[in-house]
Structure formats: structure tokens, C-alpha cells
Amino acid sequence: MTVMTWQEGDIQAKYESIDKDTPIPTDRQIEVDIPRCHQYDELLSSPQGHVKFRRVLKAWVVSHPDLVYWQGLDSLCAPFLYLNFNNEALAYACMSAFIPKYLYNFFLKDNSHVIQEYLTVFSQMIAFHDPELSNHLNEIGFIPDLYAIPWFLTMFTHVFPLHKIFHLWDTLLLGNSSFPFCIGVAILQQLRDRLLANGFNECILLFSDLPEIDIERCVRESINLFCWTPKSATYRQHAQPPKTAGDNGFGKTATYYSSDYQDMSKTDLSREPLALCDLKAEVSPRISAEDLIDLCELSLAGPTKRTRAGKPKIVAVDIRSAEDFSRGHISGSVNIPFGTVFSPDGELVQCPATGILQNSRGRVIVVICHAMKSAAMFAAHLVKVNFSRVCILDGGINKLKSTGLLTVPSPQI
Secondary structure, three states, X not given: OOOOOOOOOOHHHHHHHOOOOOOOOOHHHHHHHHHHOOOOOHHHHOHHHHHHHHHHHHHHHHHOOOOOOOOOHHHHHHHHHHHOOOOHHHHHHHHHHHHHHHOOOOOOOOOHHHHHHHHHHHHHHHHHHOHHHHHHHHHHOOOHHHOOHHHHHOOOOOOOOHHHHHHHHHHHOOOOOOHHHHHHHHHHHXXXXXXXXXXXXXXXXXXXXXXXXXXXXXXXXXXXXXXXXXXXXXXXXXOOOOOOOOOOOOOOOOOOOOOOHHXXXXXXXXXXXXXXXXXXXXXXXXXXXXXXXXXXXXXXXXXXXXXXXXXXXXXXXXXXOHHHHHOOEEOOOEEOOHHHOEOOOOOEOOOHHHHHHHHOOOOEEEEEOOOHHHHHHHHHHHHHOOOOOEEEEOOHHHHHOOOOOEEOOXXXX
16 A cells, blocks of 8 residues: 655654653543454454554654544554554554645544534535435435544544555545545445435434445546546635645645645635635535636636646536626636526526536536625526536636636627
8 A cells, every 4th residue: 555654854763752651541542442443453453453553543642732532543543553563653654644634633622613614525525526416415414424524534444444445545645635525425426326215214324334335446436536526626724734835745746636725826816715604505616716717728818729638627607697798708608697597496497508508517517606695506506406516616707807818709790
């Protein structure tokens, strides 16, 4: 398995300097958790394994005084200890590097704001990739809070046996910190038929004893989902703060997908933080103006002919009035005024604009408006009638007015 093993100073010396012997309040919980953690494995269930487990976990707790031990940290530790069984220091170092990237502030004493933001973004990812499933789960009240916290708090190590985790993490570590969302959606899609056929109680029972998951299929499908997700769609204000330029945690040059959105230099076109209540009110994710410009391949000279290099295919849907649209719009965008395609109850009506939307199925649909509430409502209507890959332009058309990228049609002669 590929692990993050970059080093700052002497890992062994640092590990040895940590007091792993003095009793601390967490000791009792660690003693309770270890005998239940991946004990089917010969190494981790051995007396020596328990001693090493205890030392690595205690070293992490002692060396991170701003964080606390949450149940699940033992599961998260297991892959690193197994792979570095004869090198506790390296197991500790890998774990200490992994957590800030994928689980930043998950282990705060009060982590509710971090977890709630994460689960809300996950809900938006379900709606983005599988609106039919999202609609059903929302209708029966089967929200991610009921099943997904152990997934993300342990990066799936509480859900899968070690051999599956190694396979999953080999891919996870190649992506950015948003990749776990795609794994979560891929798991749901393997259970899709059963979820769609059942109500709340049956879904609770299904997840209380999770059925066998084909991990190869999960990896394959999560990669596809990841490649269809615009980077800024999974923006979280509680993610790890930006790292220094050029450092993506792997010592490699960052690509569109491997780098984290929050590590990009912030500009007037970047996504703005949203209050949690406002984030929860929106079914579809927002994307930044810079992402829209990148994915539409726009430049000050107009649309370019650059190769997309595997980026999502995108269509910009401007829902302002025809009059507002004529005053300036994104080149290549289509004008579908809000009131032209939906009936009062949110159903699609038959008209030419509906045909444009139907022809856009399968592409990323970016809803553009001057008012964010209107854009969010239009996007929610699309999701309700099972349009996938729907998102909203953060900040609306106003974000683009200073870019020089808005096109004004030539007057007709």
C-alpha cells in the first residue's frame, strides 16, 4: 500500500521523545477499544500487537494536546501499525500525516461543526451524482448522520477488513481530501437497488450489518465519480488550511485533481464560505467562478481549443430573463429563464427549453443567476426530476462582471 512517508527531522527520535508511559485519562478507553479492533488479524490480535497499538495511539494523543481520542481512532491506526509493525515510529508518523489531510479537526473535543459540514457536503455529493437515490433517502429521512459518521471518522477502517482498506487507500492517497465523498457515494450505489426498494427501518437494518461490498468496483466507481466532480464543489471551510505553494503532501507537482481546492491561491473568483444553515438549505453544491472558467475553457480571448485532459464536460445554464441575458452572459451558455420550464409544483413542462435541458443530461449543469436563492431553487427542481451533476455558480453572474468574459450579442441589423 502506498503511504505518506515524507519526513521532517528524525522520526525515530521524535517518537522516542514522546511520553507513552505516564497514565492519562484516555488509557481506559484505549484498553477497551484495542481488543475489539481488527482482531481477526494475527498480528494485531497478538499480545505484542496490543502493546504496539497502545503505544502508537497514546503517542498520538499525547503529541496532539489540542485534539482528543475519539472511538474509531484505533481503527484508523490499524492499517499503519499493520504495515509498519516493526517500526512503531513510522506507523505513528504516517498516521500523524494522514489525519490532517483527510480528517482535519475531526478529533476536536467539540467536532460537531466539522462533522456537520462534512455530512452536508456529502449529502450534496449524493444529489449531484445520484439524484434519484438522494430524493428517496431524503423522503424517508435516512440522512448521512445515521450511517456515515463511522465511515468518515475512520476513513472506512471501521467498515472494511484490512485487505480491502489497503486496496481502497492505495487509490484514496492519490486523490485529494475530497475523495472520501466519492467512496461514500460509490458504496451507496452498490446498495442502490435495496435502498430504493426499502423504507427507513429497512435501511437502518441494512446498515447495522453492512452487506459485502465489492471493493474493486467501489474503487473503480469512486474514481469515475471523482473525475466528474468539479474541485470546488466539495469546498469545506473547515478543511485543512492552505499549505505552502507547491506542497500537496506528496512532494509531487499538483494536478487538477490531486491538489486540494483550498491550497489554490484565493482570488475574487474563489468560493466564499457559507454559514452551515445556508449550506444545509441547498440541495446542490456550488462551484467557484474560477472552476467554471477553467472547465468551460474560457479566456480573455474567448473560448479556446485546449484539450480537456479528462475534465468534466460542462454546460452553463443561465436562468435570468432574456433581457438580462442579452446584457452580458458567459460565452456558450444557454438561456433558460426560471419560469419557462417548471410548473408551479416543480414539474418540467414541455417546451423548447426543456429539450435543451434534456439534451444536457450527462454533463455537469452549472446554474447561473444573479440571485443565489433562485439558482438554488432551480437546481433543486432539476434534482427533484432526477437531473444528475447539477451545481450552482457561487456568487452568481455578478462574480463574472469584472472578468471581461461576459459576451454581449451584436445588435441585429
